[in-house]
Amino acid sequence: MEREQQTTPGPGREQALELFLRYNQSESLLKHALAVEGVMRYFARQRQQDEEQWGIVGLLHDLDYEQFPEQHCLKAGEILREEGWPEEMIRAVVSHGWGICSEVEPLSELEQVLYAVDELTGLVATTALVRPSRSVMDLKPKSVKKKWKDRRFAAGVDRSIIERGAAMLGVELGELIADTIMGMREVAEEIGLKGEA
Secondary structure, eight states: OOOOOOOOOOOOHHHHHHHHHHHOOOHHHHHHHHHHHHHHHHHHHHTTOOHHHHHHHHHHTTTTTTTOGGGTTHHHHHHHHHTTOOHHHHHHHHHTTBTTTBOOOOOSHHHHHHHHHHHHHHHHHHHHHTSTTOOSTTOOHHHHHHHHHOTTTTTTSOHHHHHHHHHHHTOOHHHHHHHHHHHHHTTTTTTTOOTTO
């Protein structure tokens, strides 16, 4: 956990957001990207890692999803390479689709966190939206865990990926959910989940 991660400086957040918006018009995809970015930044700080790098990877992870759903992850890798992004960031983006649309296994801490929280942000957001406050600000992990058990709720969320991600990181599911909520609270306004709380 304490090892220093080698980071190659790459383009900044402004370029990442501009690139994301060049390939995506969907408001829900943008909100998802911003949610994952917020959570990645939160985890990076918790783990004394490069917050900017982790956040940008979170922001860009679904770069190709709207225009190239059949080539998800693979096309993102191509686009990022053409744009001159650092290889370790490209690898992290591609690895989040491991076992679904990518052969790249999440090995680094950054890759494993992204793999674990991507689907989970969707479950947290959906849980928040069915509450009276429509907010993550007062959302408790136990509410998400309750909805977790109802497989018809947010049926598109692959819970097995979240479980695999938590196991990779060696954390309890409840801890992963709590940290994901905390990360999403930091961007609650941007992702439309501040509510009235």
